[in-house]
Amino acid sequence: APARLTLEPGFRIGAVDRRLFGSFVEHMGRSVYTGVFEPGHPLADADGFRTDVLDLVREMGVTMVRYPGGNFVSNYRWEDGVGPAEDRPTRLDLAWRSIESNAFGLGEFMAWAQKAGVEPMMALNLGTRGTAEALDLLEYANHPGGTARSEQRRAHGAEDPYGVRLWCLGNELDGPWQMGHKTAHEYGRLAAETARAMKRFDPGLQLVACGSSNAYIDTFASWEATVLEHTYPFVDYISLHAYYDPSGTDEDSFLASATEMDRMIDDVVATADHVGARLRDRRRIKLSFDEWNVWYQSRFGGEHSLDWEAAPRLIEDVYDVKDAVVVGSLLITLLRHADRVGAACQAQLANVIGPILTEPGGRAWRQTTFHPFAQTARYARGTVLRVEPDSPVLETEKYGEVPALWATATHDEARGEIALFAVNRDRTAPLTLSVDLAAFPGARVVEHLLLADDDPRATNTAEQPDRVRPRAVDGTKTDDRRLTVELPPVSWSMIRLT
Ligand code: AHR
Numbered sequence: 001a002p003a004r005l006t007l008e009p010g011f012r013i014g015a016v017d018r019r020l021f022g023s024f025v026e027h028m029g030r031s032v033y034t035g036v037f038e039p040g041h042p043l044a045d046a047d048g049f050r051t052d053v054l055d056l057v058r059e060m061g062v063t064m065v066r067y068p069g070g071n072f073v074s075n076y077r078w079e080d081g082v083g084p085a086e087d088r089p090t091r092l093d094l095a096w097r098s099i100e101s102n103a104f105g106l107g108e109f110m111a112w113a114q115k116a117g118v119e120p121m122m123a124l125n126l127g128t129r130g131t132a133e134a135l136d137l138l139e140y141a142n143h144p145g146g147t148a149r150s151e152q153r154r155a156h157g158a159e160d161p162y163g164v165r166l167w168c169l170g171n172e173l174d175g176p177w178q179m180g181h182k183t184a185h186e187y188g189r190l191a192a193e194t195a196r197a198m199k200r201f202d203p204g205l206q207l208v209a210c211g212s213s214n215a216y217i218d219t220f221a222s223w224e225a226t227v228l229e230h231t232y233p234f235v236d237y238i239s240l241h242a243y244y245d246p247s248g249t250d251e252d253s254f255l256a257s258a259t260e261m262d263r264m265i266d267d268v269v270a271t272a273d274h275v276g277a278r279l280r281d282r283r284r285i286k287l288s289f290d291e292w293n294v295w296y297q298s299r300f301g302g303e304h305s306l307d308w309e310a311a312p313r314l315i316e317d318v319y320d321v322k323d324a325v326v327v328g329s330l331l332i333t334l335l336r337h338a339d340r341v342g343a344a345c346q347a348q349l350a351n352v353i354g355p356i357l358t359e360p361g362g363r364a365w366r367q368t369t370f371h372p373f374a375q376t377a378r379y380a381r382g383t384v385l386r387v388e389p390d391s392p393v394l395e396t397e398k399y400g401e402v403p404a405l406w407a408t409a410t411h412d413e414a415r416g417e418i419a420l421f422a423v424n425r426d427r428t429a430p431l432t433l434s435v436d437l438a439a440f441p442g443a444r445v446v447e448h449l450l451l452a453d454d455d456p457r458a459t460n461t462a463e464q465p466d467r468v469r470p471r472a473v474d475g476t477k478t479d480d481r482r483l484t485v486e487l488p489p490v491s492w493s494m495i496r497l498t
Pocket of ligand 1: 071171172213347
């Protein structure tokens with residue numbers, strides 16, 4: 001079937017914020033232990049970091065990593081994870097009913113982040129703890145010296161402050177599963193006072209208020225409105241979390257998951273701007289989509305299925321081609337909202353619903369979902385163009401009619417490059433996409449990478465780690481200011497032009 005879009009450099013959405021390519025390392029399952037950190041692994045460096053994983057993180061182009069949770073953070077004492085390793089206490093982690101050794105903590109994370117070349121995004125415990133402990137952590141992390149907490153950091157071997165700029169004011173405190181769950185008023189007041197004090201320490205800090213933990217919770221949108229009524233002048237972002245479950249719906253709806261992400265972003269923007277209008281505040285709050293991914297959530301037995309193990313195998317979903325196509329389309333949606341979404345984290349990085357899988361003592365490999373992330377992080381640069389795909393529609397159970405084509409494009413003026421990202425969500429029919437390039441005369445295709453497979457259920461395994469990967473397509477060409485390209489069923493494409 002035919003589909004069309006036009007690329008026009010004057011129609012801009014916003015700049016591509018590098019923080020859109022964030023990821024997430026939580027003390028959960030094997031995300032930290034035997035994921036990024038495994039002393040004794042043949043490829044571990046002197047700090048115990050797996051260099052095979054570090055190489056993959058750099059290849060993936062991750063720009064920022066949220067840490068240390070997630071649900072974990074809401075019952076965490078950050079002090080347990082600093083200082084001499086032999087003095088650190090072993091604790092119960094109530095979020096995941098696991099044993100936490102605290103062998104990995106703030107100092108290890110900061111050293112790892114530096115090696116990985118990523119910006120840290122630090123989450124605070126506003127569940128079982130409060131403003132005072134958050135300020136202690138801030139002083140420990142960011143104050144140069146001469147005070148109790150900053151001297152403690154220096155005594156622990158970190159002479160220079162870490163200079164963490166981006167902080168999450170808690171995690172999912174709207175959820176009854178969260179340690180220290182709160183009403184929107186309770187949380188809003190606590191977040192506002194914590195934020196006010198943190199900005200007194202450093203007005204340049206960037207703070208994220210907790211939004212809803214999903215779009216289906218009863219309090220969705222009213223939670224954001226109340227929290228922002230309290231916090232608006234003190235925060236820079238409101239968070240969004242969403243997971244898309246392939247086993248929880250019909251296949252067409254799952255393939256159209258980006259529709260749900262799109263609607264959620266619109267709803268949160270409308271809610272935040274409503275509060276701004278009420279407060280007569282022209283400053284606009286940005287969105288931090290700091291947990292998003294495909295997650296076979298209905299396969300997870302819940303926290304009560306867990307029984308006090310250290311680093312258990314927890315939600316280690318193995319992703320297939322269609323999951324990767326959905327991940328590619330979710331990244332397209334984030335880019336299409338580049339004017340308001342200023343940060344995003346795919347959850348999580350290794351093993352726990354991760355694009356990277358590892359075996360303890362063994363190898364690390366790329367899941368199918370690694371690839372659209374890596375290519376988008378590498379080539380989505382400059383400005384996001386306003387692209388209006390015109391295509392046949394598909395009927396889905398969850399969202400009604402959705403366009404088969406989902407697309408966006410970026411224009412890097414400095415390098416003279418355009419990157420077009422396009423997904424065909426149709427399970428049976430290919431799309432013939434015609435791209436009007438009248439505004440870019442002379443544009444030529446540099447590369448067309450395609451992720452598709454005769455078997456949309458194909459996965460990557462330790463034995464066949466590269467079974468699914470993007471393939472270069474020869475012969476995708478422009479002709480008379482027009483690009484014509486065939487998009488196979490259930491496929492993700494990245495086409496670079498110069
Ligand atoms: O990423 C897994 C979990 O999902 C996080 O701990 C929590 O914040 C969310 O519910």
